[in-house]
Amino acid sequence: MPDDVTAPPPVPAPHPPASGAPGPAPALQLRGLWRRFGEKVAVAGIDLVVPAGSFYGLVGPNGAGKTTTLSMATGLLVPDAGQVLVHGTDLWADPVAGKALIGILPDGVKLFDRLTGEQLITYAGLLRGLDRDTVAERTRDLLVAMDLVADARTLVVDYSAGMTKKVALACAMVHAPRLLVLDEPFEAVDPVSAANIRDILAQYVASGGTVIVSSHVMDLVQRMCDHVAVVAGGHVLAAGTVDEVRAGESLEDRFVALVGGRVAGEGLAWLRSSSD
Amino acid sequence: MVALLVRLKLALLLNGYRRSVWQVVGMAFASLYGLLIAGIAVAGMVAVGTQDVDLQRTVTVMVGSAVVIGWWFLPLFAFGVDATLDPERFATFPIPRRRLVLALAVAALVGIPGVLSALVALSTGAAWWKHPDAMLVALVAAALGLAVAVVGGRALVALLAPLFARRRAREVLTALMLVAIVSIGPTVSRLTQGTVDRHTFDGAVDVLGWTPFGAAWAAPADVASGRWQDAALRLGIVVVTLGLALVVWERALARTLVEPPAATGTGQTGGLGLLGRVPATPFGAVVARCLVYWARDPRYAVSLVMIPVLPLVLGVVSGGGSLLLLAGPLAAFVVGWGVSSDISYDGSAFWMHVSAGVPGRVDRLARVTASALVGGPLAVLVTVASAFFSGHGDDLPALLGAGLGIALAAYGGSSIVSALFVQPVQQPGENPFQTRQGASMATVASQMVGWMCVSVASAPAIVLAVLATVRDSALLGWTALVVGAAVGVACLVVGVRVGGRQLDLRGPVLLQKVIAFE
Numbered sequence: 115m116p117d118d119v120t121a122p123p124p125v126p127a128p129h130p131p132a133s134g135a136p137g138p139a140p141a142l143q144l145r146g147l148w149r150r151f152g153e154k155v156a157v158a159g160i161d162l163v164v165p166a167g168s169f170y171g172l173v174g175p176n177g178a179g180k181t182t183t184l185s186m187a188t189g190l191l192v193p194d195a196g197q198v199l200v201h202g203t204d205l206w207a208d209p210v211a212g213k214a215l216i217g218i219l220p221d222g223v224k225l226f227d228r229l230t231g232e233q234l235i236t237y238a239g240l241l242r243g244l245d246r247d248t249v250a251e252r253t254r255d256l257l258v259a260m261d262l263v264a265d266a267r268t269l270v271v272d273y274s275a276g277m278t279k280k281v282a283l284a285c286a287m288v289h290a291p292r293l294l295v296l297d298e299p300f301e302a303v304d305p306v307s308a309a310n311i312r313d314i315l316a317q318y319v320a321s322g323g324t325v326i327v328s329s330h331v332m333d334l335v336q337r338m339c340d341h342v343a344v345v346a347g348g349h350v351l352a353a354g355t356v357d358e359v360r361a362g363e364s365l366e367d368r369f370v371a372l373v374g375g376r377v378a379g380e381g382l383a384w385l386r387s388s389s390d
Numbered sequence: 391m392v393a394l395l396v397r398l399k400l401a402l403l404l405n406g407y408r409r410s411v412w413q414v415v416g417m418a419f420a421s422l423y424g425l426l427i428a429g430i431a432v433a434g435m436v437a438v439g440t441q442d443v444d445l446q447r448t449v450t451v452m453v454g455s456a457v458v459i460g461w462w463f464l465p466l467f468a469f470g471v472d473a474t475l476d477p478e479r480f481a482t483f484p485i486p487r488r489r490l491v492l493a494l495a496v497a498a499l500v501g502i503p504g505v506l507s508a509l510v511a512l513s514t515g516a517a518w519w520k521h522p523d524a525m526l527v528a529l530v531a532a533a534l535g536l537a538v539a540v541v542g543g544r545a546l547v548a549l550l551a552p553l554f555a556r557r558r559a560r561e562v563l564t565a566l567m568l569v570a571i572v573s574i575g576p577t578v579s580r581l582t583q584g585t586v587d588r589h590t591f592d593g594a595v596d597v598l599g600w601t602p603f604g605a606a607w608a609a610p611a612d613v614a615s616g617r618w619q620d621a622a623l624r625l626g627i628v629v630v631t632l633g634l635a636l637v638v639w640e641r642a643l644a645r646t647l648v649e650p651p652a653a654t655g656t657g658q659t660g661g662l663g664l665l666g667r668v669p670a671t672p673f674g675a676v677v678a679r680c681l682v683y684w685a686r687d688p689r690y691a692v693s694l695v696m697i698p699v700l701p702l703v704l705g706v707v708s709g710g711g712s713l714l715l716l717a718g719p720l721a722a723f724v725v726g727w728g729v730s731s732d733i734s735y736d737g738s739a740f741w742m743h744v745s746a747g748v749p750g751r752v753d754r755l756a757r758v759t760a761s762a763l764v765g766g767p768l769a770v771l772v773t774v775a776s777a778f779f780s781g782h783g784d785d786l787p788a789l790l791g792a793g794l795g796i797a798l799a800a801y802g803g804s805s806i807v808s809a810l811f812v813q814p815v816q817q818p819g820e821n822p823f824q825t826r827q828g829a830s831m832a833t834v835a836s837q838m839v840g841w842m843c844v845s846v847a848s849a850p851a852i853v854l855a856v857l858a859t860v861r862d863s864a865l866l867g868w869t870a871l872v873v874g875a876a877v878g879v880a881c882l883v884v885g886v887r888v889g890g891r892q893l894d895l896r897g898p899v900l901l902q903k904v905i906a907f908e
Binding site: 189190210216223224233238241249269314 | 461661663665666670671672674675676678679682683686736737738741742743744745746747748749785895898899901902905908
């Protein structure tokens, strides 16, 4: 972890877990999740246990069902079958209580981008029922943490892709959820911002929160996460601590071995004739 | 290139129909309807061909001008431009611009409205079967007229779209329209006397014949009566218009290809704005956010543009008479029903409401409140103005009662419908004059059923208001106001409750549907 000269700005710490609970329930537990779109089965019976306080990576090839799984785990997509438990609360039986515990950064959806960055984070906070002072304070902190202060009053529609990711991440964190579910949080984010975000997330995990990230970048997951699950074709191929899953190899090699699909051979020979 | 784009458009249309059986059914009905109209047009033209030149001229010019005016102005006020072949999508391909323009123009005719327009336009040639030389000119002129219709329509939209995307300009246009409405009452009331016969439209046809709308269709009549010079002059008008329109469209195209319309040239705005001033609750937040969108998202404003147009149209049709009284209640309906597309306008950003677990009731009520804050005053203004300009100031309580009843019932109805159905809409930042493919029959049916429910629910207030106006009874008028308010509030409460519960149950389902539309 790079040691910054400046102290990392304060971000909302997760609520402490409720005391007196008999044994810590996992932050997120997926039981037999299924989802079909028409003929295509996107998620075919996924079981996953995300321990409280873990930094969990979800990796898989394109079309593996990562986004579908995370959407069902966060209350954005109704599962055909299965159960989602968030800190022991059945999300689809009691959505209001379950959603209150989760902060989400979904992939491939828009934001209310006619608001300014500052307005958008405020909006997310107010929607979550925070009071005015708390929202104002956290919005300020998050803008500093995400390095968005200079653009706080620019419309989100005018943001770059990376800035949009960052403001969306701020929206996910504003209500200090106990579980953060981030779908491709580092896509299009510049290296400096990515490092800052990694610091924030590490700090958040250290103070008792749980983070789930999906990513294509194995290297990132290997360095950042303590747990990882490999998903392909709607199934979990391997899950556990990063060291267990990679079993001595690099995570990338292990991933390719598990998922397969490398194309060998010549391929696209005509591309080379572009010199004339 | 032309053939390629025509095939592309056909493929896109057919793939669209493959998505649902209902769209095929809808398409079949639309085709039948179109064929019927085309058949009537051709038969009518052949029949007119047996008459004298004057009548032939009147009919062909009126019909032809209607086609051109439709292509030019309907996209602006009602339907938008069909965006199946959005020029921006060709930005990455090395296609010469002139060929792209030509191909887009021809491809615009592919589809039911295009084919229908072409059939109707060419059918005007059939009216001249007794005059072979006129018929020859008529067919050439019809093709040119059709080109003017298509290219001119696109050019006009291309010219005005950047204007409408800018908020200030839109406000000025809206204000101009309001002024026009206010001044139109007295003007029109002078033009109304007389009955309709074959000479009623002579004046209009004479004028139209020298404008880009009617010139193409008036030329054959000149030929038939031997005035070759006039015919040449009119064709000259058509060709010049076509040339100008092509240049405008091509320029606009060149601009959008290298410089896609920036969402807004906004820059910085001050502070939290409304979001800092509303009560710090989910309800307050949603109201403030909706109001910000009313101000910053052109799609909302375009829906409001209809409201001042209504009294304008009604005023012209009725000559400033009692029909103008419908303007207020209609405006109330437009305002109230507008909420039904709110979630569709949110698009996938609606996930924030779903993930935050905003209670459906709060969501519904907040959207209605924001709409009422913007549209309410406008509807009242239209009602009051139309009442006074048609000389029915006494009937104001009745009109307001009907309007209030309709608006509240529409709010209730749209709160339920929008929790059950979403429709494909333009994306924010897209040209507000573009339409999206794929409104399914289910969507259309849901709107129809919704409208029926709203009319039933607001019937008591409407009936009382009509009686009050007809009998000049102040008592009935005030009763209409009270009944409209009472029934309306009941509808609103039921709508917000039922719609809210539906939203709680179906929020994630709706979200996935709007995501799929994008």
